[in-house]
Amino acid sequence: MQATPAQRRRERRCLRARSPRAAIDAVFRGLANEQRRAIVARLARGPSTTPELGRRFGFTKQALSRHMVQLERAGLVERTLRGRVHELVLVPGRLDGIVRWIDELRAGWVASLDRLEEVLGERKE
Numbered sequence: 001m002q003a004t005p006a007q008r009r010r011e012r013r014c015l016r017a018r019s020p021r022a023a024i025d026a027v028f029r030g031l032a033n034e035q036r037r038a039i040v041a042r043l044a045r046g047p048s049t050t051p052e053l054g055r056r057f058g059f060t061k062q063a064l065s066r067h068m069v070q071l072e073r074a075g076l077v078e079r080t081l082r083g084r085v086h087e088l089v090l091v092p093g094r095l096d097g098i099v100r101w102i103d104e105l106r107a108g109w110v111a112s113l114d115r116l117e118e119v120l121g122e123r124k125e
Contacts, residue, residue: 005081023075024097030074035059036067040076043090050086 031037039053048056054064068088071077075094080087 020097020101023094024101026074027076027094027098030071030076033067033070036071039067039071040090043077043088044092047087047089050088053088 031040035057038057042048042053042056050061050064050068053059054061057064059067068077068079068086072079076091078089078091080089
């Protein structure tokens, strides 16, 4: 069952209200499946329709719908209804939180490795 536009707007508001950690968790859940990652990679090249994605990946309508629901819940994809065809677009800004989180991890590791290098350098002397 497809969400109505009002339900999707409500869900997007809830996503924005979540803590940064919850938003990151939602994105990771959305990307946890190899097929959903392939859909995201395809949408990174431009919008697509549900029939085109179904043909490209060999999904039934039901299987594609389940994947799209997960991606929409993660806020990674937005759907626009044009007649009977659903057009899908990637929302790349949802990945910003993950990029910031990885940058923080990287900075912590770099600082730790720099301290280790200093300690080892002192021991050498």
